[in-house]
Amino acid sequence: MSKRKASKHKLDRRMGENIWGRPNSPVNKRSYGPGQHGQRRKSKVSDFGLQLRAKQKLKGYYGDVTEKQFRSTYKEATRIKGDTSQNLIGLLERRLDMIVYRAKFAPTIFAARQIVSHGHIRVNGVKCNIASRRCDVGDEISLGDKAKEMALVIEAQSLPERDIPDYVAVDGNDKVSFTRVPKLDEVPYPVTMEPNLVVEFYSR
Template identity: 85%
Template structure:
């Protein structure tokens, strides 16, 4: 399991963007970075800096997964046929914790990962506690009996700030089907993501 080592909203401020689209994000009030030097004027980024920033933003959005996991996803995407950047997004969206987040079973990607790791999620009726598991198209993701009554889950299902995308088909309050692997333009990112720059970063 990937461990979040710093405040999730600190990442928002470092990027200068509300990457999860959350109403509580401090970027909504102040767009400069955290810390005593956060308000200093930023210099122009090099090509490498732009690519690195795109990678940090995408990696952070998916729950600040480890560099090892993220690079492995890129390498797998690069081996697949077709566009590497689209393949990368497809692999990241197939992660079990991400589908739990997309299904609005959890309010944040970090809460979704915790829900999975604590054994509250079923894949085709079988308990799974591996957040990074790649889910196959047609798989049914459902909540365990205890999870259905958890305040966290009930709160998430009532959130108005995001909708369940079409590639996650709803089968009632506690069950969804992963209908298809999405393309980049189908993924409901609150901010612009540039996986093509991530591909450039790793292929340098």
Template identity: 80%
Template sequence: MSKRHSAKHKLDRRMGENIWGRPKSPVNKREYGPGQHGQRRKGKVSDYGLQLKAKQKLKGYYGEITEKQFKRSYTDAVSMKGDTSQNLIGLLERRLDMVVYRAKFTPTIWSARQLVSHGHVLVNGEKCNIASRRIAPGDEITLGSKAQEMALVLEAQGLSERDIPDYLATDGAAKVTYVRVPTLDEVPYPVKMEPNLVVEFYSR
């Protein structure tokens, strides 16, 4: 098992939830945490503990995003008008690698990041290899010709475990248009996310 997969499965078990909704998640078989003390009865979790867990779960869902990148998204969300927790979700969902994942161009967020970094994704007709690039409403995201024939991409498009959300408009199997920035209710998270607790964590 690769380091990437083991880390992903460990996060699932630590949170006690199948964060990405994948059928191979170890949580589907056992919900307790990893390690020899994983089955110990857990005491009452403090408010800080709940906020930290919410932050780790949301940050972990978006793959290999760093703490610095995640906190920058929070800072930007605070500076925007409107609800900070909704702004945070909107900014995270505007990342290019996440749009590629939502469009079902790849089976996982990690492979989406790899596809982008290898130059297989075009934004408005121009190649872009920056996974953290923020996509704006109206932008068109297209798979390169080589990527369209990759087994990874064909596998993702055949997955029945998730659908393409309404805020992306499809144009064939290799092109989507980012229609609008979604609200929390529109984002198809397999588990409940609590960005309001994330905001409380950073605003302590």
């Protein structure tokens, strides 16, 4: 399992954006970069710099997946017929930990990954502890019996800052269905994502 060891807020400050839309992000108070030179005038960013930033932001949003895993997802997106950037988003949104996060079973993507890895999630009634598992349209994702009473889950379901998207159909408080693969403009990102720049980065 991929685990982010560094502070999650460092990514927010480096990007200068509240990546996950959380109210306790330091960017809400300090929009400039970290370090003693964080407030200095920003220099012009090259095309490569813009592409790298887009990749880091998208990769970080999905729980800071490993570079190997992210590149593998991109390569798979290129093999699917259609727009590669849209395919990339579709594949990332099909990850089990992301659907758990979208369903508001966890307050953050990192908590969603932990809940999955600890065996609290069922896919079509079968326990699954692989966060990167790719779900298919029609799959049912539900909470295990212990998870229904976890304070983390109860907290997540009451969060006001995000809603469940319409491609995740709710069935009670403990079950959802993945109804379709979303397009970029349907995904509720708190900030602007640019998967086209990610495609340019990898296709250099």
